[in-house]
Ligand SMILES: Nc1ncnc2c1ncn2[C@@H]1O[C@H](COP(=O)(O)OP(=O)(O)O)[C@@H](O)[C@H]1O
């Protein structure tokens with residue numbers, strides 16, 4: 001459903017963040033992206049979310065070429081990213097933040113409430129719905145950011161180290177939540193440092209180092 005061909009990303013300061021990355025993402029895949037800090041994981045996810053454009057190389061999706069003419073707001077109806085640094089609006093409530101993708105689509109208020117309640121309950125945040133984001137812990141903000149990415153039921157879910165701020169117990173709950181989403185047929189691409197051990201079907205894994213894919217396999 002998405003294909004990256006020889007993707008190179010050079011930031012304006014000259015840093016080569018991705019170096020000839022080739023990757024095919026198929027419908028329903030669960031793909032882990034691993035590698036040390038600075039390997040290029042976030043850059044790869046941001047390119048897939050159209051926050052950044054490749055310096056060289058090509059991207060194809062849903063049978064079409066993706067480039068600067070592709071409208072990000074339309075793209076993000078299909079592809080959502082939960083950011084490593086959350087990107088939440090701190091002085092707005094959890095409800096206002098989490099329902100943003102639905103507001104953009106023009107959904108009505110009762111739909112927003114219903115979806116927010118369901119998603120927050122499955123993330124263990126039901127009682128935080130009307131709290132301001134700045135009143136939350138790091139782990140809670142992380143889950144709100146995940147909730148915002150899933151609430152509009154995208155076809156592809158991109159997750160940038162979604163377990164980074166969570167204790168082991170919460171991380172296990174969140175991994176089960178992500179697995180359940182994938183089992184419904186939603187494609188998941190997730191960067192991570194820690195793998196939570198669990199009984200699921202094999203997942204694809206790609207390892208980045210200095211912007212290059214140095215290993216591909218299954219875990
Ligand atoms: N906006 C930016 N401007 C310049 N360099 C950047 C920028 N973002 C990331 N980098 C650099 O690109 C490389 C890859 O970074 P990143 O994709 O964030 O890696 P990871 O997520 O694996 O830690 C690093 O060397 C990082 O310092």
Ligand SMILES: [Mg+2]
Pocket residue numbers: 041042043084160
């Ligand atoms: Mg990163």
